[in-house]
Amino acid sequence: MTRKTYRGPLVDVSFDGEVCRHAAECVRGMPEVFDTSARPWINPEVASTPDLADRLREVVGRCPSGALAMVEHPES
Numbered sequence: 001m002t003r004k005t006y007r008g009p010l011v012d013v014s015f016d017g018e019v020c021r022h023a024a025e026c027v028r029g030m031p032e033v034f035d036t037s038a039r040p041w042i043n044p045e046v047a048s049t050p051d052l053a054d055r056l057r058e059v060v061g062r063c064p065s066g067a068l069a070m071v072e073h074p075e076s
């Protein structure tokens with residue numbers, strides 16, 4: 001199990017590279033967050049408004065393998 005969490009201001013995203021099937025749904029859906037040429041390649045910091053966080057939730061929901069998962073912040 002190699003699940004890693006990438007933190008953002010509103011939501012976090014976790015990713016397990018052993019599960020990823022490289023379907024690239026994430027890269028197509030929100031390239032400003034998922035950029036395989038960047039390190040780290042997942043940058044939820046870009047999702048800094050509620051609308052962008054919703055888009056990120058939608059794109060993560062499209063991941064066909066379950067490699068990506070949302071990690072919601074607790075309500076404050």
Ligand code: SF4
Binds near residue numbers: 019066
């Ligand atoms: S959408 Fe999921 S399976 Fe496809 S590349 Fe992204 S993380 Fe991997």
